[in-house]
Amino acid sequence: MGGLIFGYDIGISGGVTSMPTFLEKFFPSVYKKEELDKSTNQYCKFDSQILTLFTSSLYLAALVSSLVASYATRRFGRRLSMLVGGLIFMVGAILNAFAVNILMLIFGRILLGFGVGFATQAVPIYVSEMAPYKHRGALNNVFQLSITIGILVANVVNYFTAKIEGGWGWRVSLGGAAIPAVFISVVAWILPNTPNSMIEKGELQQAREMLCRIRGVSDREIEAEYIDLVAASEASRRVQHPWRNLRLREYRPQLVMSILIPALQQLTGINVVMFYAPVLFQSLGFGNNASLFSAVITGLVNMLATFVAVFGTDKWGRRKLFIEGGIQMLIFQVAVAVLIALKFGVSGNVTELPEWYSIIVVMCICIYVSAFAWSWGPLGWLVPSEIFPLEIRSAAQSITVSVNMFFTFGVAEVFLSMLCGLKYGLFIFFSVFVAIMTVFIYVFLPETKGIPIEEMRVVWKRHWYWKRFMPDHDDQQVNGNSV
Numbered sequence: 001m002g003g004l005i006f007g008y009d010i011g012i013s014g015g016v017t018s019m020p021t022f023l024e025k026f027f028p029s030v031y032k033k034e035e036l037d038k039s040t041n042q043y044c045k046f047d048s049q050i051l052t053l054f055t056s057s058l059y060l061a062a063l064v065s066s067l068v069a070s071y072a073t074r075r076f077g078r079r080l081s082m083l084v085g086g087l088i089f090m091v092g093a094i095l096n097a098f099a100v101n102i103l104m105l106i107f108g109r110i111l112l113g114f115g116v117g118f119a120t121q122a123v124p125i126y127v128s129e130m131a132p133y134k135h136r137g138a139l140n141n142v143f144q145l146s147i148t149i150g151i152l153v154a155n156v157v158n159y160f161t162a163k164i165e166g167g168w169g170w171r172v173s174l175g176g177a178a179i180p181a182v183f184i185s186v187v188a189w190i191l192p193n194t195p196n197s198m199i200e201k202g203e204l205q206q207a208r209e210m211l212c213r214i215r216g217v218s219d220r221e222i223e224a225e226y227i228d229l230v231a232a233s234e235a236s237r238r239v240q241h242p243w244r245n246l247r248l249r250e251y252r253p254q255l256v257m258s259i260l261i262p263a264l265q266q267l268t269g270i271n272v273v274m275f276y277a278p279v280l281f282q283s284l285g286f287g288n289n290a291s292l293f294s295a296v297i298t299g300l301v302n303m304l305a306t307f308v309a310v311f312g313t314d315k316w317g318r319r320k321l322f323i324e325g326g327i328q329m330l331i332f333q334v335a336v337a338v339l340i341a342l343k344f345g346v347s348g349n350v351t352e353l354p355e356w357y358s359i360i361v362v363m364c365i366c367i368y369v370s371a372f373a374w375s376w377g378p379l380g381w382l383v384p385s386e387i388f389p390l391e392i393r394s395a396a397q398s399i400t401v402s403v404n405m406f407f408t409f410g411v412a413e414v415f416l417s418m419l420c421g422l423k424y425g426l427f428i429f430f431s432v433f434v435a436i437m438t439v440f441i442y443v444f445l446p447e448t449k450g451i452p453i454e455e456m457r458v459v460w461k462r463h464w465y466w467k468r469f470m471p472d473h474d475d476q477q478v479n480g481n482s483v
């Protein structure tokens with residue numbers, strides 16, 4: 001549900017902004033340009049700061065709230081943080097559904113953002129801590145899977161609400177966000193806290209019992225894992241200032257990854273497609289209906305391809321997926337740029353594409369989206385959430401979330417003007433980053449598959465570059481090997 005509310009918001013805004021009644025009510029100047037002036041340059045049709053703010057304000061709020069949520073997940077537990085997130089989110093959705101002016105609309109989006117910040121902070125940590133390490137990758141990827149389900153549901157909802165007589169369908173679209181919010185609030189009541197969180201709060205016996213319960217084994221069989229958790233918690237307790245600690249030399253590899261992985265995930269340009277697919281397709285000359293339908297198709301591909309990661313990360317490892325996904329994205333991003341350049345050139349003055357041509361464009365976009373969906377999408381959350389030792393986990397996760405939101409915000413902010421300015425070159429712009437990030441992973445990211453979360457130090461100690469940051473004093477036994 002945490003992923004779903006996030007995904008729903010990602011997918012919903014592009015569709016409603018392509019609905020004429022919504023535009024007319026809140027963004028009359030864009031409406032005029034879009035509806036009345038058919039001759040305008042296609043690349044610049046939707047270039048409006050206030051329209052952009054409608055999409056991007058949510059991510060700015062999520063950025064701020066994930067910093068607060070970091071304190072909350074540590075102090076009050078992961079569960080309560082999820083509950084608070086769900087409730088704030090619900091209020092935001094209701095405000096949006098009944099919006100009568102732009103202020104209500106943007107204020108609602110900001111509340112939704114606060115909810116998203118809390119949920120994305122608390123959920124991946126919760127899942128990583130609950131999961132047995134052999135299945136941690138798969139279970140964590142379900143978070144991204146639910147983001148993609150949320151995006152798809154939003155695309156489908158938009159497709160149907162756009163057809164509602166009277167043009168108030170956008171209210172249903174925006175209000176629909178309240179449904180997963182109710183779920184998450186109710187479910188957060190029922191869920192137990194993680195053993196790690198209980199140990200952090202000194203509830204040792206309860207933590208032990210919880211560990212037996214979630215692993216489904218007897219007290220004796222959880223002994224090793226329990227000792228690991230308690231040791232990690234003690235180390236964590238000695239750390240008074242997780243934020244200051246994060247700057248210590250020994251956490252350098254984690255700090256670098258917690259910043260670069262989410263930043264690079266957004267610099268793949270994925271949200272150009274996710275936020276603005278209907279707008280993008282309209283700019284490419286598709287009709288209203290066809291644009292919303294094409295967004296459903298990209299949403300579907302995005303969701304289905306995420307299953308590859310759910311089943312594949314613990315089998316093939318993180319690195320292989322990252323690298324394969326990167327190469328595939330690069331090729332098809334360049335293909336999209338070439339296809340658009342050939343038809344629209346620099347002037348952008350085309351009113352319609354031949355059908356076969358549009359189909360090829362949509363196919364290339366889908367292949368690009370599928371590559372993202374089994375690589376950077378899920379791994380962008382999984383890898384950061386599994387590499388941090390407990391003593392800095394909440395702080396580092398909140399860096400990951402806020403960097404992700406910052407770049408999501410950035411892409412949402414600049415996309416429409418960049419499309420207008422860079423034209424088809426926009427896709428080349430992102431493909432340069434995709435090339436850089438693929439090389440970065442190849443050189444700097446060690447494989448983390450199958451390593452218990454509290455023993456993760458070993459991967460840095462073995463890495464040709466990162467080992468110089470690791471202190472020598474804490475040699476450990478891992479899987480029988482001294483490291």
Ligand SMILES: OC[C@H]1O[C@](O)(CO)[C@@H](O)[C@@H]1O
Binds near residue numbers: 010
């Ligand atoms: O599935 C695509 C979605 O996944 C995310 O990258 C989050 O991991 C979003 O920013 C994007 O819209």
